[in-house]
Amino acid sequence: xxxxxxxxxxxxxxxxxxxxxxxxxxxxLWTAESxxxxxxxxxxxxxxxxxxxxAFLTLTVxxxxxxxxxxxxxxxxxxxxxxxxxxxDLRNGTLRIGDDEYMIDHDGNSMTLTNPxxxxxFGAGPVSSTxxxxxNRV
Numbered sequence: 001x002x003x004x005x006x007x008x009x010x011x012x013x014x015x016x017x018x019x020x021x022x023x024x025x026x027x028x029l030w031t032a033e034s035x036x037x038x039x040x041x042x043x044x045x046x047x048x049x050x051x052x053x054x055a056f057l058t059l060t061v062x063x064x065x066x067x068x069x070x071x072x073x074x075x076x077x078x079x080x081x082x083x084x085x086x087x088x089d090l091r092n093g094t095l096r097i098g099d100d101e102y103m104i105d106h107d108g109n110s111m112t113l114t115n116p117x118x119x120x121x122f123g124a125g126p127v128s129s130t131x132x133x134x135x136n137r138v
Contacts, residue, residue: 023061023063023064023065023068023088023090024063025106026061026068026088026104026106026111027061027062027063027068028060028061028137028138029058029059029060029137029138030058030059030060030061030111030135030136030137030138031056031057031058031059031135031136031138032050032055032056032057032058032059032133032134032135033050033134033135033136034048034050034051034132034133034134035048035049035050035055035057035131035133036048036049036131036132036133036134037049037118037120037122037129037130037131038129038130038131038132039120039122039127039128039129040116040127040128040129040130041127041128045122047120047122049076049077050077052077053076053077053078054077055074055075055076055077056074056075056077057072057073057074057075057133057135058072058073059071059072059135060072061088061095065090067087067088067089067090068087068088068090069085069086069087069088070085070086070087070088070095070096070097071083071084071085072084072085072086072097084097084098085097085098086098088104095113100115100118101115102114102115102131102133103115109136109137110134110135110136110137111134111135111136111137112132112133112134112135113131113132113133113135114130114131114132114133115130115131116130118130118131
């Protein structure tokens, strides 16, 4: 029965809300203002690839609810360009790109995506880290 209720809720218009936002609230074109890795062992150890390397990330989120799809394009600032796709899960407030899942924190034309299960090499080999991406709607 609960599955049927969720299916009905998910089949509505873009104004249906779960987790205090409607998919229309995060639909659109987004650009990253920061793409920061933070060490899980020491929060003072951090690297923002946008400020350090000139990296650039764009993200598109469509306004459908069955499920909303995501497209991304990432230029790491060092010559590598990657693109990916995924979707938004309205039930748990996450956005997935490929195998990476991010928690969504949304406020108007600003959105923060957080993935606490990444690794990054701060100079002494890869360590457990959190990726925090702060984005603005274009």
